Amino acid sequence: MRPAPHPSSTGSRYRLGSLVGGGLLTAAGLRTPATIGVPLTIAGAALLYRASQKAGISTRPRRAAGPAPVDVSTSVTVRCGADVLYAYWRDFTHLPRFMRSLQVAEPVAAGRYRFEARLPGMDAVSWTADVVEDRASECIRWSTPPESELMHQGMVTFLPAPGGRGTEVHLNVAYRLRSAAATVLARWLATVDAQVIKEELRRFKQCMETGELPTTEGQPSG
Amino acid sequence: MKAVCWFDTEDVRVEQVPDPEILNPHDAIVKVSRAAICGSDLHLYDGYMPTMHAGDILGHEAMGEVVDVGSAVRNLRPGDRVVIPFTISCGQCDYCTRGLYSLCDNSNPNAWIPERLYGQAPAGFYGYSHAFGGYAGGQAEYVRVPFADTGPLKVPDGMRDDAVLFLSDIFPTGYQAAEQCHLREGDVVAVWGCGPVGQFAIQSALLLGAERIIAIDRVPERLDMANKHGKGRVEALNRDIVDVSEAVHDLTGGRGPDACIDAVGLEAHTGGVMGRYDRVKQALMLETDRAAAVREAIQLCGKGGTVSIPGVYGGLVDKFPLGAAFNKGLTLKLGQTHVQKYMPMLLEHIVRGDIDPSFVITHRLKLDDAPEGYALFRNKHDGCIKVTLEP
Numbered sequence: 001m002r003p004a005p006h007p008s009s010t011g012s013r014y015r016l017g018s019l020v021g022g023g024l025l026t027a028a029g030l031r032t033p034a035t036i037g038v039p040l041t042i043a044g045a046a047l048l049y050r051a052s053q054k055a056g057i058s059t060r061p062r063r064a065a066g067p068a069p070v071d072v073s074t075s076v077t078v079r080c081g082a083d084v085l086y087a088y089w090r091d092f093t094h095l096p097r098f099m100r101s102l103q104v105a106e107p108v109a110a111g112r113y114r115f116e117a118r119l120p121g122m123d124a125v126s127w128t129a130d131v132v133e134d135r136a137s138e139c140i141r142w143s144t145p146p147e148s149e150l151m152h153q154g155m156v157t158f159l160p161a162p163g164g165r166g167t168e169v170h171l172n173v174a175y176r177l178r179s180a181a182a183t184v185l186a187r188w189l190a191t192v193d194a195q196v197i198k199e200e201l202r203r204f205k206q207c208m209e210t211g212e213l214p215t216t217e218g219q220p221s222g
Numbered sequence: 223m224k225a226v227c228w229f230d231t232e233d234v235r236v237e238q239v240p241d242p243e244i245l246n247p248h249d250a251i252v253k254v255s256r257a258a259i260c261g262s263d264l265h266l267y268d269g270y271m272p273t274m275h276a277g278d279i280l281g282h283e284a285m286g287e288v289v290d291v292g293s294a295v296r297n298l299r300p301g302d303r304v305v306i307p308f309t310i311s312c313g314q315c316d317y318c319t320r321g322l323y324s325l326c327d328n329s330n331p332n333a334w335i336p337e338r339l340y341g342q343a344p345a346g347f348y349g350y351s352h353a354f355g356g357y358a359g360g361q362a363e364y365v366r367v368p369f370a371d372t373g374p375l376k377v378p379d380g381m382r383d384d385a386v387l388f389l390s391d392i393f394p395t396g397y398q399a400a401e402q403c404h405l406r407e408g409d410v411v412a413v414w415g416c417g418p419v420g421q422f423a424i425q426s427a428l429l430l431g432a433e434r435i436i437a438i439d440r441v442p443e444r445l446d447m448a449n450k451h452g453k454g455r456v457e458a459l460n461r462d463i464v465d466v467s468e469a470v471h472d473l474t475g476g477r478g479p480d481a482c483i484d485a486v487g488l489e490a491h492t493g494g495v496m497g498r499y500d501r502v503k504q505a506l507m508l509e510t511d512r513a514a515a516v517r518e519a520i521q522l523c524g525k526g527g528t529v530s531i532p533g534v535y536g537g538l539v540d541k542f543p544l545g546a547a548f549n550k551g552l553t554l555k556l557g558q559t560h561v562q563k564y565m566p567m568l569l570e571h572i573v574r575g576d577i578d579p580s581f582v583i584t585h586r587l588k589l590d591d592a593p594e595g596y597a598l599f600r601n602k603h604d605g606c607i608k609v610t611l612e613p
């Protein structure tokens with residue numbers, strides 16, 4: 001089944017448009033004579049305010065609520081058969097190769113894996129997850145056990161792309177913490193956002209199509 | 223090694239930097255024998271391309287000798303002499319397998335930056351800002367070549383660097399611009415901008431059978447070059463002397479050209495009201511690109527014609543005459559060049575003697591003199607049309 005579009009992904013373009021447009025109008029307004037500049041500045045500021053509201057930027061004092069829950073859906077088309085992609089992903093020990101938010105993924109029991117993540121200068125955090133649905137070449141779904149402090153669900157779906165272009169890989173990942181305590185886990189989760197997860201899926205594609213991840217790390221510069 | 227590094231607008235320097243190393247299994251290292259400054263490098267030099275970092279190594283037109291290869295490289299060996307296409311392409315994704323190498327899905331490690339601007343990201347390019355991959359460029363003694371199996375073209379022994387260097391970019395770029403006009407016998411092609419890409423667009427249109435070329439520029443040396451190599455089929459228009467609109471109308475019997483090629487891009491220099499309008503809007507950051515050339519090309523193009531755009535654009539333009547394009551039923555063709563697609567075929571043209579691409583070179587400098595080369599080329603001093611650099 002094709003996953004439903006993720007509701008939060010549709011607003012970002014308008015938000016970006018409002019931010020850019022608002023910024024440009026405000027900048028232009030401040031540089032031009034008052035008769036034109038004042039209305040321009042007001043219009044720009046209105047757009048910036050709109051963008052901030054859409055972005056969920058609150059002007060009220062923040063409550064100590066820990067990192068926001070993460071619930072991201074993203075997809076990519078990979079020029080490989082679903083069987084190959086499924087087999088690579090199903091061996092979760094491969095995940096750290098393309099998921100930079102993970103350092104270790106190791107089997108600890110049948111269908112259960114232990115994951116470990118590290119941030120520079122911090123202790124490692126770890127959790128376990130169970131494969132809760134496994135349909136060959138179609139779908140893998142995993143979840144942390146009910147008592148886990150990190151509440152995490154993931155699902156990857158493999159669908160044939162039209163025109164023989166390979167396989168559409170749809171990924172949904174959700175993380176939230178059971179409590180709002182300022183733990184190392186909370187600090188790690190604060191680094192995981194939609195862009196991080198999109199990049200991880202992109203690296204999965206790069207890894208499967210080319211066998212390597214493009215990089216410039218380590219190249220010279222002046 | 224020595225390398226030409228960008229530091230700021232109009233500030234490029236030759237610096238001592240570490241040698242490049244193999245970073246991935248499909249990498250190769252090439253010892254550069256000849257590089258060139260491209261017109262699109264001037265967009266970096268003039269500060270119009272964002273996401274440049276101080277110290278970035280410039281250059282996307284380079285060739286040389288392979289000195290090292292990664293464990294997965296199959297078709298190159300140390301000692302091979304190669305021309306490096308400016309497009310970095312994996313060869314495996316859907317776009318590469320369809321010959322659309324400049325749209326490679328996998329070569330840009332910073333794809334998220336252009337995705338935010340454009341919705342999708344093109345391939346990575348050498349020395350052309352971090353939005354386009356942040357790869358170190360080839361105006362250096364050595365360059366790292368990613369996905370070396372899908373890039374460098376081996377050059378037959380005995381061919382001069384000068385004759386094959388431009389297979390890296392400007393010859394294929396001019397050729398793609400002309401090819402996508404789908405020229406028919408008797409067609410008239412107008413070319414805006416007679417810099418190196420414009421010169422190769424003219425030569426390619428001639429190779430592809432255009433009956434007449436109208437070459438438009440304001441730099442006499444460029445128009446002279448177009449005429450001299452135009453096989454008697456080029457009509458050169460100096461826009462400082464003639465009214466381009468009237469001249470193109472007359473030269474085509476009122477039909478307008480069958481195809482128009484904009485080899486100018488985002489830094490069009492025009493006078494008049496629209497020229498000043500563009501400069502003001504660009505200064506206010508209300509548009510990123512000055513679109514005078516493509517506006518004029520669309521306006522003057524004949525009904526049912528094609529407007530082909532090899533000139534580089536980066537962001538937003540204003541007063542784009544979409545109504546003229548729509549109501550004349552024009553076809554617009556644009557995009558970065560799929561260099562690998564054209565290299566072997568264009569090498570054949572060079573080997574057969576159909577064309578010697580070195581005709582565009584006006585200045586052969588040492589790598590150490592690159593800052594002077596950039597200034598000469600940008601200011602069009604000393605008749606400068608194309609600068610090559612030798613490490």
